[in-house]
Amino acid sequence: xxxxxxxxxxxxxxxxxxxxxxxxxxxxxxxxxxxxxxxxxxxxxxxxxxxxxxxxxxxxxxxxxxxxxxxxxxxxxxxxxxxxxxxxxxxxxxxxxxxxxxxxxxxxxxxxxxxxxxxxxxxxxxxxxxxxxxxxxxxxxxxxxxxxxxxxxxxxxxxxxxxxxxxxxxxxxxxxxxxxxxxxxxxxxxxxxxxxxxxxxxxxxxxxxxxxxxxxxxxxxxxxxxxxxxxxxxxxxxxxxxxxxxxxxxxxxxxxxxxxxxxxxxxxxxxxxxxxxxxxxxxxxxxxxxxxxxxxxxxxxxxxxxxxxxxxxxxxxxxxxxxxxxxxxxxxxxxxxxxxxxxxxxxxxxxxxxxxxxxxxxxxxxxxxxxxxxxxxxxxxxxxxxxxxxxxxxxxxxxxxxxxxxxxxxxx
Numbered sequence: 236x237x238x239x240x241x242x243x244x245x246x247x248x249x250x251x252x253x254x255x256x257x258x259x260x261x262x263x264x265x266x267x268x269x270x271x272x273x274x275x276x277x278x279x280x281x282x283x284x285x286x287x288x289x290x291x292x293x294x295x296x297x298x299x300x301x302x303x304x305x306x307x308x309x310x311x312x313x314x315x316x317x318x319x320x321x322x323x324x325x326x327x328x329x330x331x332x333x334x335x336x337x338x339x340x341x342x343x344x345x346x347x348x349x350x351x352x353x354x355x356x357x358x359x360x361x362x363x364x365x366x367x368x369x370x371x372x373x374x375x376x377x378x379x380x381x382x383x384x385x386x387x388x389x390x391x392x393x394x395x396x397x398x399x400x401x402x403x404x405x406x407x408x409x410x411x412x413x414x415x416x417x418x419x420x421x422x423x424x425x426x427x428x429x430x431x432x433x434x435x436x437x438x439x440x441x442x443x444x445x446x447x448x449x450x451x452x453x454x455x456x457x458x459x460x461x462x463x464x465x466x467x468x469x470x471x472x473x474x475x476x477x478x479x480x481x482x483x484x485x486x487x488x489x490x491x492x493x494x495x496x497x498x499x500x501x502x503x504x505x506x507x508x509x510x511x512x513x514x515x516x517x518x519x520x521x522x523x524x525x526x527x528x529x530x531x532x533x534x535x536x537x538x539x540x541x542x543x544x545x546x547x548x549x550x551x552x553x554x555x556x557x558x559x560x561x562x563x564x565x566x567x568x569x570x571x572x573x574x575x576x577x578x579x580x581x582x583x584x585x586x587x588x589x590x591x592x593x594x595x596x597x598x599x600x601x602x603x604x605x606x607x608x609x610x611x612x613x614x615x616x617x618x619x620x621x622x623x624x625x626x627x628x629x630x631x632x633x634x635x636x637x638x639x640x641x642x643x644x645x646x647x
Contacts, residue, residue, distance in 0.1 A: 279317070280318075282646070284312065284644075287311050289305070299384070300338060301638060314344075315330070328345055345364070347361030355406050355407065358403050363400070378604070378644040382548065386592065388533065389532060402418070404416070412450050414449055416445070419441075423438040437467075443498075456501070459499050460499075466492045471525065483574065489559040490525075498518070499517065512535065512536050513533075513534075517532065518530045527588075531551065533549065544598045548592075548596075549592070554589045558582050587622075594613075596611070604647060608643075609639075610640045612638040614634075616635070
């Protein structure tokens with residue numbers, strides 16, 4: 236894996252350089268600009284990397300591609316970021332991420348123009364991360380948070396989109412409170428991968444409002460998001476056509492793959508020199524069948540004893556579908572019976588990812604930019620739920636397993 240991994244690193248470096256030079260005006264023009272800050276480097280390069288290994292103790296299950304064989308290929312990555320300071324107030328931000336996992340594409344993740352209008356207001360235009368969560372922008376930067384893997388009940392793999400759009404942020408402060416209001420709009424078009432399937436997905440008119448508040452050692456974040464989503468699942472598309480041709484239009488419409496989605500999030504954290512606490516709650520609901528309604532959250536408590544820190548986390552998700560009634564009759568005709576039973580099977584195969592998890596972890600900060608982590612998680616999928624597992628079998632009907640992970644985190 237190492238030879239392929241590091242050869243891809245060179246590809247990301249080259250891709251970043253291409254983006255830099257495509258968007259970069261002549262150096263002379265930049266240096267001649269009246270607003271250019273001579274004390275700031277024209278190009279600032281930074282990055283991060285992580286090497287993550289995991290082992291799942293059950294041979295009949297997989298969780299996030301981890302199995303009962305120790306593997307380092309699921310979450311390991313390397314990233315480079317380039318900030319191109321065109322003027323004192325304008326810069327281009329480009330970030331390329333190279334993933335070792337085959338389930339995630341190595342790509343230019345960010346490519347946007349940022350304009351600092353004044354001390355309080357800034358605007359971004361271009362490709363950027365949809366700001367659903369506290370750690371939306373830093374989800375790949377393991378050095379930025381206590382866990383090796385943020386709780387997947389909340390930080391679900393199918394809720395991370397790099398949208399093309401605009402985001403405005405207005406910062407404010409008073410004697411005791413500081414914070415920011417943010418608003419964004421954008422679109423996304425590309426493949427969306429979940430535990431078992433990859434589907435072409437289109438999101439239009441994505442928009443949201445975010446409030447951030449800071450008081451002493453407390454931080455609050457609340458947000459609400461809207462989007463129109465269209466998911467292309469070929470088997471369901473073809474089955475809907477069969478239903479329509481057979482005259483069961485209402486049943487076909489009930490299996491719609493497009494509609495509106497709303498997402499809400501709130502988080503509260505406290506961090507002192509000795510103790511830290513964090514909780515985040517999310518809820519999303521849709522008006523169409525294949526995207527479920529879900530409530531999820533986690534509570535984390537930790538203790539710092541430099542250069543070590545330890546944490547304990549409880550996380551839970553409750554997922555449900557508003558399954559329509561099967562109105563296709565049975566017992567009248569063998570072909571209609573087949574349609575009716577197929578309809579029942581489609582509804583039965585909707586994946587319910589309800590899960591509880593209990594995680595303990597320890598972190599050692601070797602220096603100010605390298606950290607070592609170890610983590611143990613007990614995972615429990617609810618009855619009649621996939622529980623974020625794959626390869627379930629009758630040998631493990633309760634969907635229970637233990638996950639052990641180790642990691643090296645690096646920022647530079």
